Amino acid sequence: MRLRQGVLVARDLDVAVRTLREALGAGEPYHDPGVAVFDLKNAVLPIGDTFLEVVSPVSDDAPAARYRARHGGDGGYMVMIQSDDLGADRARVESLGARIVWHAELDEIAGAHLHPKDTGGALLSLDQPADPAAWLWAGPGWQERSRRDVTTELAAVEISSPDPQALAARWAELLDRPAQGDSIRLDRGSIHFRSGDVERLTGLELVAADRSRAGASQDLLGVRIRLV
Numbered sequence: 001m002r003l004r005q006g007v008l009v010a011r012d013l014d015v016a017v018r019t020l021r022e023a024l025g026a027g028e029p030y031h032d033p034g035v036a037v038f039d040l041k042n043a044v045l046p047i048g049d050t051f052l053e054v055v056s057p058v059s060d061d062a063p064a065a066r067y068r069a070r071h072g073g074d075g076g077y078m079v080m081i082q083s084d085d086l087g088a089d090r091a092r093v094e095s096l097g098a099r100i101v102w103h104a105e106l107d108e109i110a111g112a113h114l115h116p117k118d119t120g121g122a123l124l125s126l127d128q129p130a131d132p133a134a135w136l137w138a139g140p141g142w143q144e145r146s147r148r149d150v151t152t153e154l155a156a157v158e159i160s161s162p163d164p165q166a167l168a169a170r171w172a173e174l175l176d177r178p179a180q181g182d183s184i185r186l187d188r189g190s191i192h193f194r195s196g197d198v199e200r201l202t203g204l205e206l207v208a209a210d211r212s213r214a215g216a217s218q219d220l221l222g223v224r225i226r227l228v
Contacts, residue, residue: 001175003189004127004135005044005051006157006204007078008221009068013056016074016221017043020052023220024206025150030139040064044138046146047206050154050189051138053078054221067116075222076201078113078123079157079191080137081175086110086128093126093174108136119174120167121159121193122201151206155189155228158203160196168193 010016017029029043035055039062042055055077057065064077083089090100090112098118104111111127129135135142161167164182171191172179184191196202201223208214208227217226 001084001177001186002082003050003079003154003157003186003191004082005053005080005125005137006076006154006201007053007055007080007123008075008201008223009064009077010054010056010074010221011068013041013043013054016054016056017045019220020045020054023218023225024052025147025209026052027142027145027147030142030145032137032139038062038064044142046138046142047151048146048148048153049133049135049143051080051135051142052154052204053080053137071198071200073222076122076157076159076203078125079159079201080125080127081186082132082135083126083128084132086112086126089126089176092176096173098174106136108134111137114174120170121161121199122157124171124174149209151227152209153207154204155207156183156192156205157190157201158192158194158205158224159200160194160202161199162195162197164193164195167199 026045035042039059040055044053099115100112101115102113109129114124116123168179203224205228
């Protein structure tokens with residue numbers, strides 16, 4: 001089980017993509033026409049073999065538009081975790097009362113989105129690619145478009161909450177991974193829980209290609225991005 005993709009929601013997709021690419025050295029984006037079913041347009045940016053996605057609502061009725069309005073603007077939206085046993089994951093989360101609001105069963109990948117009211121903090125997507133090294137959601141040829149010269153990998157996401165310990169405990173049972181202090185460590189990548197006024201994905205950690213830059217941070221698109 002590993003952290004594979006972080007998702008932000010933004011009003012202006014083009015500005016968001018340009019901002020992230022300039023700051024993080026992310027590769028050429030892929031625009032997935034399939035997200036139109038959610039009244040969205042998007043861009044998936046490869047960083048090594050991990051990804052940042054920006055979604056932008058195309059109607060005021062889109063769930064992402066309501067989420068953005070409810071949380072006061074651009075910011076974190078979804079955490080996408082790669083699994084090697086989605087069937088077991090689905091059975092577990094449903095037994096814990098988490099509703100699956102969307103699922104896909106494709107030859108290349110299967111995935112399930114959990115209702116944010118049942119997870120807390122962010123949408124949670126569990127995805128199992130047929131080939132563990134592949135990632136259909138990033139589009140064809142993402143390996144050639146990926147870059148590692150500024151940042152090399154999405155290492156962690158940070159979720160804030162007025163009660164971070166309770167939220168960490170909820171995610172721990174959903175993922176069947178123990179919470180160690182304020183974090184859940186996956187086989188690759190981590191989820192950190194921090195105290196905050198709002199319950200939302202509020203931070204990203206990316207591995208710096210130049211390790212001397214580790215510790216640098218900046219606020220972009222409503223999240224704090226820190227190099228590690």
